[in-house]
Amino acid sequence: MAAGRRALKMEETRAKLIRAARAAFAAKGYAAASMDDLTAAAGLTRGALYHNFGDKKGLLRAVIEELDAEMLAKARAVRDRAATPWLGFMEEGVAYIELALEPEIQRIMLLDGPAVLGDPSQWPGQNACLRTTTETIQALIEARTVRPVDAEAAARLINGAALNAALWVAASDDPRAVLAKAIEAFRCLASGLLQARDDP
Structure with missing residues (x-):
């Protein structure tokens, strides 16, 4: 007791x-x-x-883990509301980038976090996110929605694009203007994974 x-x-x-x-x-x-x-x-x-x-750095790491889990939950909620698995996959990435407009996330996760803790792609939360994205892409490949590419390679590139877009939005002088450009480019890049209509 x-x-x-x-x-x-x-x-x-x-x-x-x-x-x-x-x-x-x-x-x-x-x-x-x-x-x-x-x-x-x-x-x-x-x-x-x-x-x-x-120490203070360890406390920052704990705060980032909590924020990271919240960001993931918000992005997944958007994914789960989508009409198809592909649209869910796309909207989850867009939702993650849009979270860069939230002041708390912007300052702690995207500005101070990388400056103090180093490369965000190496943080534990990002590794968990990579596994999930890899599984999602593999399922989309098996459903013949996505071209037959290496699922982990595609997941690394998609996650990297979303993370770097969020970092760009957070660090910019005009986050809303940058967000629109980042989302348009992200959608264009991600759509390249789609199986072409004339693919066998």
Whole structure:
């Protein structure tokens, strides 16, 4: 019983720190967010932060994992509403790029995250996303919707295009104008996977 309570308390502590960090990183940016301020906002000590996340960078990693999971869920919800598997696949990619307009995602995931944690394509969430995209493309190949290409290669290129489009939108001076161009080009690129009508 005591172990269960301890685990629950630890989970509550982690959740409080992540919530405070999300607010601080979104409002001030990672570099300007003070560990003392965000631990005070969570009603905790620096020791709790070090114990649960190692350091500020570890806390950023946890915040990004949470945001990444939320982005994935939003994009999947768009996919699941589509009329066909192909349209769902396409709309999921577009939805991911559109999320670059959300201020919290823009600042934490797409600007500060890569600057602090390095190449986003190497983050654990991206690897999970790659597996799912590979499976989706394989299913579309088997349904003869998509040309018979290597599913993992196609997934890497499609995911890379969506991620780089989102990074471009987030870093631009006019995100809405860039978004329109990025989505148009993404749709054009992804459509190249479609089986041509005269293919055997």
